Amino acid sequence: MTIRYLEDSKNVPGDPNDKASSSRLDIKHVHNLNERTKELDCLYRAINLLGIAEHGSLEKAIQQVADLIPSGLQFPKVACSRIVIGEQEYRSERYVHSRWLLIADILADEENVGSLEVAYVEMRPDSFKGPFLEEEVFLLNAVACLIGQTIYRKKLIDERNEHFKHLERIYQKVLRGFIPICASCKSIRDEKGAWHQLEAYVQKRTEATFSHGICPECYKKLYPYLSGR
Template sequence: MSQETVIYLVNLLIGVILAGVLSQYWRLEASGQSLRLWIVAAWTLAAADLFFVGRSMLPQGMVPRFLPTITVTCGHALLLLAAQHTAERPLQKRPITLIVVSHLLLLLIMRAVPSIQGWRAVSNSLVWGALSLAAALVLWRSGHRMRELMRFPAMVMGFQAVFHASRSLLATQAVVDSSAVQSAAVQMLGDVEVSLFMVALFVGVLVAYLRQGNADLRTALDNVHQLSSMLPLCAWCNKVRDDDGYWRRIEEYLSEHKVSVTHSMCESCATKHFDEFGADRPVSK
């Protein structure tokens, strides 16, 4: 078994574990569409590692050379969509799809023209780096609360963009100098970086959602504590004095503390105000 295959197997194992942990957390906590997109991206990148393993272990030609590469591009595209959804930005599905399709066409052209295949690493790094940079900027420019939660994933995506920019320069030099050794080193560097990137990114995403869940729980406990304490009510209009000293309708006060209010009528009030209607008076529920 070659060193390249071992690296691919390690990356596959790491990807499956991370995607499985994220999936289990999402299933138990029902964290919504935002985390679901991160999970789909994680499984997509794990599938890319599986294709890389198959390409290195199976007979040549059974796994097309472009298949794992374009799967990585799809994974990065999903990461950008996940970042946009997390930051509550509109999902730019059409431009992102166009980038993926364009990269696929470029890979097919390079496969058909062997003389330019040496530029594959350059084009791959440019596409992946651009998608990573876009995701980092989206997370960094989100609202203050979300930016604080997703600060580390945004930094990881930014470092990923810088890495691919450097890798594209090294790959360009390898093509210009026709250095097979340098080209192999660039490929090996990218394979090793994948595992570090996935661990840092998806662990950071999971920690961010755990922090968000903890903050929501603290807010809920604070609301329960506030509602379980003494409420200053006006003896005449039943308004509530809030923490700032303002008198507000009790419905508004309870709504701010995440308590839903519905109105009905007790039996004594129904008898008092609608007794003349007899059996047709409103009945409380």
């Protein structure tokens, strides 16, 4: 019984081959964990950089992300990246135009505004897409999506701030305080002592536009012979 068991079994405790196989599995498992940690760390740091950019310098943040991305790849020492937004480029150190290239589009509110590239300057073993792991493809798409969302939010924030400035400029033109006005002709005296017609004074200091008509009381005074009709 014992002999047959040993002959039939391929995974006997103490078997040298089993220990070697287990050791290889452990090494591979640790390697995979290290790669996922690098990718997650890269994504987390990119989120922080782009989050700050919404209220600061977007250009500076995008350059920092371009410098960061190679650290999340399997072979960071021979990796480089480039981010293109419109006509502006942000390149990492050692960037070269390489044949081992991965590209993701950057979309802001469904509009293509640029691209994110990662590349290896030297050949590496084939994987999911060329030398790139499936998780690295996911990382690239995630960062490209973050950049696009940040660009769009930054645009909305800038538009909102400009709208507030516009309202502030309008408010500053609104008439307020005591205004000297002639009791007879209704002309208004400005801060320099000059007199202006009411319409001219108001139009100069606000965005109002006057239209002309005759009120019922004035109509009776000016055209008494027509008031009975």
